Amino acid sequence: MAVDPHEAILQELAPQSPGEPFVMLNLLRFAPDGRASYEEYSRRAAAFLRQYGGELLYAGDGDTPLVAAHGQAWDAVLLVRYPSREAFSRMVADPGYREITRLRTRALTEAVLQPTTPWSRRAG
Template sequence: MAVDPSEQQLAEFLAADADADDVDSPVVMLNLLRFAEGGRELYRQYSAAFSRTFAPRYGVEVLYAGNGDTPLVAETGQAWDAVLLVRYPSRRAFRQLVADPEYRQITHLRSRALTEAVLQPTVPWGSR
């Protein structure tokens, strides 16, 4: 299962900004996370380092972080362990973050913490 975006996925993500009227518009990323055994602690370590160093550096804001609960409407296997909404000032800021050599030093924590993830960019209704 996928955990980290590929170079092709990042390129497609950035290309969406090129089609927008405002190339520096904010994007809110929906994160759906499924943890490996012991992954919650690894993800806490990743989150602490991210919040301390990279969120302020790139203007990133965690809007919501919570544990998944029993789904009301979902197919078998569609329940998630955690949900986050993370606001990036722009797609470009996201790309700069994932290219940052210092950030890459902590990504192993996130990768090892998860067995599966969905990173779904969202934009406000009416903006596209």
Template sequence: MAVDPSGTTLSAALSEVPDGPVVMLNLLRFAPDGRSSYEEYSHRAGRFLRKYGAELLYAGDGTTPLVAEDGQDWDAVLLVRYPSREAFGRMVADPGYQEITHLRARALSEAVLQPTVPWTSGRDA
């Protein structure tokens, strides 16, 4: 299963709606004994979030899902706000950040990394 964005998917995501902030949804499934590696990654990644103007909005553990098919539950959820898709792209391309990505890859058996944008005003909820 994929845990890091590929060049193709990253390029496509960065080319969409380039202006304005983006909130990245992170759905994480840890590999056996992967949580400690992810905690180390998170600790070291904080420096890069600050450098590129990003902010961790929420991090939490998943509990029993109310609506989900078998296998659709997640160990953890994170929401990270970036000032722009371009800032996210610069961060993941940073050589210093690249040096710590192995910690994230080793920690996860599966992940979803999905950019989101705010609904426009007037849209029905």
């Protein structure tokens, strides 16, 4: 299962609306005893988030899904606002940030990182 974004995908992200703010949806499934590692990652990642202009908008535990196929429940959901895709790309390329991602990788069995675009910016 996927946990970390591949380099090729990250390279495709920045040119898409590079100067526009966006919100990243994070869906997380923890490994056994992975929550503590993720919490340590979150504490360390907060400094990088601030440095690159990001803001945690929401973090919460997943409950029983109302509409989902078997196995689609998530342990946690986060919404993180970034000032731009370029800022996000610079953050994940930062050597200090890359050093702490091992904590995130160890913590998770599966993840979804989905950049979102506000409907107010859609044509029509």
